[in-house]
Amino acid sequence: MSNAPAPLDNMDLPMPSPRQQSWEMAKRHAGLQIGALIVLIALIWAIFAPLLAPSDPYVQDLANRLAPTVWQEGGSWEHVFGTDGFGRDVLSRLIWGTQVTMVVGFGAAVISGIVGTTLGMLGGYLGGRIDALMIFVINVKLAMPGVLIALSLVSIFGGSLLSITLILSLLFWDRFAVVTRTATQQVRTREFIAAAEVSGASRAWILFREILPNILNQIIVIGSLEMGIAILIEAALSFLGLGIQPPTPSWGILVSEARDTMFFMPHLIIIPGLAICILVIGINLLGDGIRDITEPQGRN
Numbered sequence: 001m002s003n004a005p006a007p008l009d010n011m012d013l014p015m016p017s018p019r020q021q022s023w024e025m026a027k028r029h030a031g032l033q034i035g036a037l038i039v040l041i042a043l044i045w046a047i048f049a050p051l052l053a054p055s056d057p058y059v060q061d062l063a064n065r066l067a068p069t070v071w072q073e074g075g076s077w078e079h080v081f082g083t084d085g086f087g088r089d090v091l092s093r094l095i096w097g098t099q100v101t102m103v104v105g106f107g108a109a110v111i112s113g114i115v116g117t118t119l120g121m122l123g124g125y126l127g128g129r130i131d132a133l134m135i136f137v138i139n140v141k142l143a144m145p146g147v148l149i150a151l152s153l154v155s156i157f158g159g160s161l162l163s164i165t166l167i168l169s170l171l172f173w174d175r176f177a178v179v180t181r182t183a184t185q186q187v188r189t190r191e192f193i194a195a196a197e198v199s200g201a202s203r204a205w206i207l208f209r210e211i212l213p214n215i216l217n218q219i220i221v222i223g224s225l226e227m228g229i230a231i232l233i234e235a236a237l238s239f240l241g242l243g244i245q246p247p248t249p250s251w252g253i254l255v256s257e258a259r260d261t262m263f264f265m266p267h268l269i270i271i272p273g274l275a276i277c278i279l280v281i282g283i284n285l286l287g288d289g290i291r292d293i294t295e296p297q298g299r300n
Helices: 018-028 030-047 090-126 128-142 146-157 161-171 174-187 191-198 203-214 216-239 251-257 267-294
Strands: none
Touching (some): 018 030, 018 267, 030 267, 090 203, 090 251, 128 174, 203 216, 216 251, 251 267
16 A cells, blocks of 8 residues: 555635746746837936937037948948937937937926825815815816917026926826726725725825835836937927927937938938837836736736
């Protein structure tokens, strides 16, 4: 008679924790990995721009203006992406321009997220007149043409990095408010919210310790969308001459400065335009991936 132990039933195996499930899903989520890689490269460029840039992005060399790229005839590794109309190294200006892009995008998403999430949670949880007031404010904001208002405010207050970040953050909080209000209304009817209220927990505790963690998935997705929109609008403002002013390196400025040479030196406008496109796609892939691996139904 065999003394071998009987195989364990699947029900006897310990269930992996939510963190372990999220980690396993992250290792299989291609979109999350691609998005994280793109955002990580952009962050490295932004933080270590002085070390990574091959030359000073402000130094002009008119004798070497409009130099070809390394893959074109006459190009060299000294200027991998060539030079612009003032003889400045395009790769160096592209790397330094990442700082402006990341600061504006991340700063606008964080500030607008704080404002919109707070207002949406207050309206969704408290209800009544406060919710009616929040709905009125949100509807007024949604009726405003955001891009046109951004153009007007930037022309009034100037195109500094701080002013552009604040203007964009105060113009696009409404999406956070709409989503968090609806999500809060769904969560506030759950049993654990009633238990917290019966136990005497304060409203601040319920809002930020009970409700906020349960709607964080939606906030992450909206935040990634807002960051991408802020990057695109900053590039558009710089392209129109209302954003970050030359000679400060900015991806929108690089596109704007290449307009006069786009027909015979198309790479000068393609390279920064492609960088903007890739970064926005990467941010959205990262946000969607985080949402997928953190929402409870995604682990089933």
